[in-house]
Amino acid sequence: MITVQAKLIFESFEDRQKTLELMRRWSSCMRFAYKRLLEGYDRNSLKKDLQGIFDLNSRYVDDAIMKAKAVLESCKQRGEDPRKVVFGGRELFEKLKKRHINGKPYRKLKIEWQEKRKGNLYSRGDRSKKGNLNTRIVVNKSGTFLRINVGDRKYIFVRLSAGYKKGKDREEILQEIAILEVPYSVELKLKNGNVYAYFSVEELFPVTEITRENGAIGIDTNAYPNHMTWVEVDRNGQFISHGKIPMPELESGNSDKREYYRWQYAHEIVEIAKEKRKAIVVERLDIKDKGRRGDFSGRKSRRIRHFFSYRSLLYKIRILAKREGIEVIEANPAYTSVIGMLKFAPQFMVSKDIASAYVIARRGLGLKEKIPANYMKFLNNLDVSSLEELKEYVSKEVKNIHLRRKQIKEIEYVMRKIQSSGSESGRLSAPLDGTSAGSCSAGYNLWRVLRVAVVTPLSPDRVLRDMSVLKRILVSGQVGRPKIGASSCFLGQGL
Template sequence: MIVIQAKLIFLSQDDKQIVLDLMRRWSSCMRFAYKRLLEGYDRNTLKRELQGIFNLNSRYVDDAIMKARSTLESSKELGNNPKKVIFGGKDLFKKLQKRHINGKEYKKLKTKWQERRKGNLYSRGDKSKKGNLNTRIEVKENGTFLRINVGERKYLYARIEAGYKKNKSRGKLLQEIAQSNIPYSVEVKLKNGNIYAYFAIEKEYPEIKITKEKGVIGIDVNAYPDNISWAETDEKGNLISYGNMPMTELASGSKDKKEYFRWQYAHEIVNIAKEKGKAIVIEGLDIKNKGKRGDFSGRKSRRIRHNFSYRALLSKIKTLAKREGIEVIEVNPSYTSIIGMLKYSPQYMITKDIAAAYVIARRGLGKEEKMPNNYMKFLNALTVDELEELKEHVKKTVRNKHINKKHLKEIDKAIKFLQSLESKPGRVLEPLNGTSFSAYNFWQVLKVAVVTPLSPEKVPRDFSALRELLIQGKWGDP
């Protein structure tokens, strides 16, 4: 999807007011349709009813119903209550309810909320109508205009101002879209008293030519420090090369600046994959976990939400890769960091982040991460008493309350896990039937047993020190 933003300049103030009225009626129509969809009304019944109520043609009404249905489905997918959706923005609405906000600040917030609530208009593209029937781009001698259907075969024109001189390419692209007769959707929005149009066209991607047949490039995006780690494998999952890309520009700056550099980083990653002829494997991040209280306040939810901010970067990598005909594989990111730092960081003398990228790459090839024999021997030698001693050590040495609480929780879970194994004849790496534990718990216990004692205050990014302990099996030395 390609989206172009442009400001609309109207020939007269009266024309602008007519379009604002159209946007108000369309927004009301969309909210009304949302309420009726909650009550179980079908599209055809709504379409006939809404045309008369809001004085809109059938296409505008159909698009309003589509937007309402999309909002409803999105609310359900996120696990929210569809009946509590607030058009205009829930956060803004809650701020308006606060009594300490008044005067100019209150008026400013109210205007912003009303613009979001009432200042909308959407029109889908139609291939049979050579682009878009209700909101059509027209190229004239004196510029590029948007022709808006305001009812009863009456049209108003607004000049499309696609940006400054450095953004001339936007205007040229809009002209090409208008002349090619390809379908495009137009969304009109009111912001700070000005009316903006967003033109969207769906671009067909070329056939996938670069697949995982010759290997993959695994990508690990890290929140702290801001960087992208990548690892290249062959088709069998063997490590070939790796690298790290700092993302210092994303640590601060405006929204537009961050957006620009996300595209730059995405281009660099895709170029690496293109040069090496490898598919790309990325994490499939999800934000559905809301935490125990349902308000995204838990530690796990905060981590997921922070990673969610990087979905924009991963999405750009995915988009650019598709444009280049490169296969993109999404995998479950669970335990990739733990497995990477314990298994591959000491084995290849690489950082935790690159090791995680390597695990992601192997997962994209369908490879399972089995625990080496030395690691199993270490776990078999580990006792509950040793973990109890570690627990007391953490209580005495770790001053940071948050880290202390986190370590104690992990140690208690490891103790419970080992206790569940005492009744089993031997410890094997497989899901434990009849319990809430899985194969991943072996890795978690191993992390507690070796990482916490070595670095209780802060997890290091270099785990080469574990080479003798885990790879060569030299444990037991104080």
């Protein structure tokens, strides 16, 4: 949906009062309909009664019932009591109840609450009516106007002052909407004594011409440090090229500034896909880390959400790609970093972020990842029948260095997953291609075991950034922290 905001400029005081009276009656109708819906009334019985009570036509009444029903369903989905809804805002209502607020601050709060409670009007668009029947955009030689039906087949014309935003003339957009005769919804709101109109129209995307048949570009976003990596693959999933886009502007600044740069980075990715004629594969992102206390209150969790909104950036990439006729594929992001770090980073001698983007691109094409043969030999020779044995092995490999709490939790998680899957003592049984997208099978558990048993001995005290040491493991099966002049070692033996 595209939404355009415009300010209403009334040519007479009488027209303004008629509009405010219409908004007051519609807001009352919506609140009345909400109460009746709580009592079990249906839409058809309400529609006839409300027209006479509030002196509104059937379209206005139908829109009021629809809005009331949306509020009711939203309360139920959030698990709130629908009988305790406060129209106008509970926060403002609670402030007004405080007795220590009086005088000018109290009057200001009361006016703001009444505007939110009584200054609303919503009118849906209709394709059969070529736009919107009750609130229609009218373009003539004098400018752009909004024709409002105030009842009894009487209309008032109000000038629209849309202004500019990011180099685009909003009034020209409204004129295009009126000329195309597409259905658009109009919502009027009263703010600080002014009436604003919000026009929403469904965006029509062109036919998708750039598809996965030509290959894909995988996108991986990273918060620390702030950057976005991309990898180009052909239709068979073969590695072609890669790149990195630093995003330092997302670390600080106000919300408008960060929003501007998110659009710029999204445009950059879409231009790359358009130039290479490749589909775009993004993560199906669902951040589940709620912080240490489970309420998004952790310091790292808060910072990620405040300064680096993954979801907003990927959403912009999807929208811009659809406007250019580029196919957008959503891939399951589970274990993409682990697979990329263990398998592809040492093969192509790239960073784990680029390797993760490569896994995302391949997964978007429907390809599965097999565990390398040397890794499977190591897993089959490793006894993971007990948690203590896995801890003992990892501790031995890291020269008895005290394991960090995060590493111990990782080991405990792996053991719970393995034991719950019913693996036999002494062996990890799973198919080689156990990383199919959309599922968390035993294959994912194997990749997690590899991360604990292979990466932790190599880098127990810090995050492993240089993946070149893993290449000799893939080739010879060596594991541990290699030293100059040390004899060759094999997986599971240690140093």
